[in-house]
Amino acid sequence: MSEQNAKRDWSKVNRRASRIVNLRLTPEEEAEIESRAAGEQTTLSHYLKAAALSQPVTRRVSRRQSTADVELLRSIHADLGRIAGNSYQIVRAMNFGRNVPDEEATAILKDIRAALVRTREQLFTALEREP
Incomplete structure (x- = not known):
């Protein structure tokens, strides 16, 4: 002891x-x-x-x-699924030796960033907090 x-x-x-x-x-x-x-x-x-x-x-x-907005949380869950899917596409292409064109990668990364920003805002709204 x-x-x-x-x-x-x-x-x-x-x-x-x-x-x-x-x-x-x-x-x-x-x-x-x-x-x-x-x-x-x-x-x-x-x-x-x-x-x-x-x-x-x-x-x-x-x-x-819970005072969380269930529909908003479902929307956040869907956005996170899209982010995961987009990320997987890039990683999979690279793992198979495919050169991902800069334009395609940039477009996907912009989509991911926009979804993350939107998801962050939605989370704060659902949890009734300030960012």
Whole structure:
């Protein structure tokens, strides 16, 4: 055991929760609790745990509540497929000893660059972030 581990107070180390507790609620109670958790921008599980243990509720956005635009992500996926296909064409031609004309390579590389720029912009839009 390293010296650092020997000095560590293991009682204070955060351990991943491993127990599952079931709870029976009416549909109205469930809706109310979910609404309160959403108002606190936290998961239902975290909200209930914090309330039960009289701890402050901290922001913890659920991983399941994605705000990403699915259609935009599909478009990005398609662009990435085109980029891969164009790149493969150049590499394959070179591997077979074919000289790729400068004009053809330049055109393909311009297409790839345009698709990458478009994909980057779409990703930022889908993830609601600024570039």
